[in-house]
Amino acid sequence: MSQATPRPAGDARAEILARVRSALADRPSPAPVGRDYRTAGAGSPSLAADAPRQASLDLLSRRLVDYHALVRRVRLDTATGDGAVTSGAGADGADWVDAGKAGGGNAIAAAVAAALADRGVRRLVRPPGLPPGWLAGAAGVEAVDDEPALTAGELDAADGVLTGCALAIAETGTIILDGGPGQGRRALSLVPDYHLVVVRADQVVAGVPDAIARLVTTGAAARPQTWVSGPSATSDIELNRVEGVHGPRTLEVILVS
Amino acid sequence: MTRPAVRPDAGQASSATFLGLPAVVPPTAPRGVGMLRGDEPFPAAARRALADAQLRHNLGKATGTIRARRAGVVAELDDWDRLRAAGAAIKDDVLAHLDDYLTRLEEQVVARGGVVHWARDAVEANRIVVDLVRATGATEAVKVKSMATQEIGLNEALADAGIAAWETDLAELIVQLGHDRPSHIVVPAIHRNRAEIRDIFAREMGAAGGVPAPDGLTDEPRALAEAARAHLRQRFLSAKVAISGANFAVAETGTLCVVESEGNGRMCLTLPDTLITVMGLEKIVPTWRDLEVFLQLLPRSATGERMNPYTSMWTGVAPGDGPRAFHLVLLDNGRTATLADPAGRAALRCIRCAACLNVCPVYERTGGHAYGSVYPGPIGAVLSPQLAGVTDNPSLPYASTLCGACLDACPVAIDIPSMLVHLRARVVDAGRGTGRPPSAERAVMAAAAWTMAKPGRWARALRAARLGRLLGRRRGAIGRLPPPLASWTTSRDLPVPPAESFRDRWSRRQAGDGLGSLREGQR
Numbered sequence: 001m002s003q004a005t006p007r008p009a010g011d012a013r014a015e016i017l018a019r020v021r022s023a024l025a026d027r028p029s030p031a032p033v034g035r036d037y038r039t040a041g042a043g044s045p046s047l048a049a050d051a052p053r054q055a056s057l058d059l060l061s062r063r064l065v066d067y068h069a070l071v072r073r074v075r076l077d078t079a080t081g082d083g084a085v086t087s088g089a090g091a092d093g094a095d096w097v098d099a100g101k102a103g104g105g106n107a108i109a110a111a112v113a114a115a116l117a118d119r120g121v122r123r124l125v126r127p128p129g130l131p132p133g134w135l136a137g138a139a140g141v142e143a144v145d146d147e148p149a150l151t152a153g154e155l156d157a158a159d160g161v162l163t164g165c166a167l168a169i170a171e172t173g174t175i176i177l178d179g180g181p182g183q184g185r186r187a188l189s190l191v192p193d194y195h196l197v198v199v200r201a202d203q204v205v206a207g208v209p210d211a212i213a214r215l216v217t218t219g220a221a222a223r224p225q226t227w228v229s230g231p232s233a234t235s236d237i238e239l240n241r242v243e244g245v246h247g248p249r250t251l252e253v254i255l256v257s
Numbered sequence: 258m259t260r261p262a263v264r265p266d267a268g269q270a271s272s273a274t275f276l277g278l279p280a281v282v283p284p285t286a287p288r289g290v291g292m293l294r295g296d297e298p299f300p301a302a303a304r305r306a307l308a309d310a311q312l313r314h315n316l317g318k319a320t321g322t323i324r325a326r327r328a329g330v331v332a333e334l335d336d337w338d339r340l341r342a343a344g345a346a347i348k349d350d351v352l353a354h355l356d357d358y359l360t361r362l363e364e365q366v367v368a369r370g371g372v373v374h375w376a377r378d379a380v381e382a383n384r385i386v387v388d389l390v391r392a393t394g395a396t397e398a399v400k401v402k403s404m405a406t407q408e409i410g411l412n413e414a415l416a417d418a419g420i421a422a423w424e425t426d427l428a429e430l431i432v433q434l435g436h437d438r439p440s441h442i443v444v445p446a447i448h449r450n451r452a453e454i455r456d457i458f459a460r461e462m463g464a465a466g467g468v469p470a471p472d473g474l475t476d477e478p479r480a481l482a483e484a485a486r487a488h489l490r491q492r493f494l495s496a497k498v499a500i501s502g503a504n505f506a507v508a509e510t511g512t513l514c515v516v517e518s519e520g521n522g523r524m525c526l527t528l529p530d531t532l533i534t535v536m537g538l539e540k541i542v543p544t545w546r547d548l549e550v551f552l553q554l555l556p557r558s559a560t561g562e563r564m565n566p567y568t569s570m571w572t573g574v575a576p577g578d579g580p581r582a583f584h585l586v587l588l589d590n591g592r593t594a595t596l597a598d599p600a601g602r603a604a605l606r607c608i609r610c611a612a613c614l615n616v617c618p619v620y621e622r623t624g625g626h627a628y629g630s631v632y633p634g635p636i637g638a639v640l641s642p643q644l645a646g647v648t649d650n651p652s653l654p655y656a657s658t659l660c661g662a663c664l665d666a667c668p669v670a671i672d673i674p675s676m677l678v679h680l681r682a683r684v685v686d687a688g689r690g691t692g693r694p695p696s697a698e699r700a701v702m703a704a705a706a707w708t709m710a711k712p713g714r715w716a717r718a719l720r721a722a723r724l725g726r727l728l729g730r731r732r733g734a735i736g737r738l739p740p741p742l743a744s745w746t747t748s749r750d751l752p753v754p755p756a757e758s759f760r761d762r763w764s765r766r767q768a769g770d771g772l773g774s775l776r777e778g779q780r
Binding site for chain 1: 281282285315318319320322323326328333334336337339340342343346347349350352353355356359360366369374375376377382424426427428431432444446447450451454478479481482483485487489490493494495500509510511512516519520521523524526528535538546548550552555562563564565566567568569570574575577579587589594597599602654689
């Protein structure tokens, strides 16, 4: 496969750029890019720009359920900042956490504890910077820290991982991880077979342009990112979508309003 | 990042005498390496594919499924047409200033700890990757599905160098284990149904040296996905080198982007120490903001999803997260030759979604293998002849009915039908002045031109055509013409010529009945 007399590698760059310039000898001047699609702040097709926060959470929940993620919803009491409850399964297919059943107190911790118990998680990967309160109610769960960095084998041996996120997109049911506090490096949310993620209401944006705008303005754009929309899936067999291949086969989301 | 200013002399050259290709056309992709050329012309390969009823059934079912899903999620976006126009305009801007964007991308990748390599063609790209893998001491590499590496035949080059390349995408795994060739851009094993996939897994997984398929494997898609997971798990966890392609590269930050579904991409992009990405020159977008367009267009067009399950983005090397060495190989391999044709360069807008394949009546019946190239379907019919040269793929521009469904489906509005007509002209032009005797087609066209040049000749020819009634007198249609016209009727009937031509009828009526006098009255 290799050539008898390899050309000097340094020439390749110059030659390719010269080829490009020669190919563009006709000086094409294409039309300017029109940004008349829904840009950041214009809402999304399913969500008006001035829709209340609750509506974007409802849409995100429906989209997640549509792609077979599990969803639990928690409503924080705005007066006290903790506790809070709404019970009963929502019309969107999500489970509302009953904080009374979980013993009151921190409703996020109660939802996390319930999710881990239902799943039977014993060893849980804990990324750096995870709010300590989130695991306050998870009795009997061993938290494994990524300091020093866990090997791929150790990650594989864990039952699951709990993370926060950077952003979520309601219109597409997408959760964006950027390695910020409580998220860890990319492998943490990849190798364990169960990914539990907490999404706060203020992290939810309407559409893809809103998410991009926020990533750019917060300087997160150049950080390693993973956009997650539902559990690992494939459409490779007769173009039917099947969940569960190499990534986490179960994605569970706790939505905090 | 600001876009490059319009060149001061823009438009002047085109208003002068520029008529098409520049004086010095960059070279097309070399022969003897990679997969851009078929072993036989499209009609011959298509004829064999059409005889395969199982293939036609598999393709019909799969493309029908994806068409319905795509239509559903595209209808959800009320600004789809505007996104599409923006996608086309962004790509046109990239192509018009490709030299600027390439150097910016290189600058950013290097500034963030990556290494950039330039490959003029498949041979050079393969050599670069082989050398990079060898330098790590590894004898195997895991691969993310990538059209660019298929195009250059990288797996074969690695195998020649004693390096095993493991495909990890489910469909690519099916193709690799089945000693097969990909037949679709997004779903390379679309020609296989679940029962065939089960048989391949049961037979080949153990033989390939990985975890064998479980006993009693069924053809349930869920069970097949589970078998793939078990087969590749250890390979992911222990891999030292990964090789990927790229869907997008953001020039302003040097960010690379790969969209996928299964998590095999994330495994390859995250776990190994060394990552090598091979990317066609045209995969650039200028700014992060441009991703807001393509991350809406691509998933809905490709798999009919609002968003694909996983999108990975990385910028150079991130300490403590992912590979410690990142190499980006920028591949030409006929792309600058494509760029040189003003009427063909829009093919480089392509984002490899395969929507045009899924709606194409020709692709749906012949499948992807008949096109001979790693790029099948309508986009392949315009891309392969441009990358590899029209003389090496002369039949592909004809592998279409020009029905226009591909243009309607294309998320970056590539006018494939017009481009096919343009490339047919280039095929004919390339046949001129070669010193070869004129083909039967050219002889017939020359005769037709002579006949149609004078009204008298044309009228006599039409009367002579009445002789054709003899050929069709039994069935009412002509099923077979004599040579040299026989090929016209191999796949279609010819209607029997009328007893009287319109011209003769007109002259007769004008002379004798009311129609003629009416015409007189109008004067």
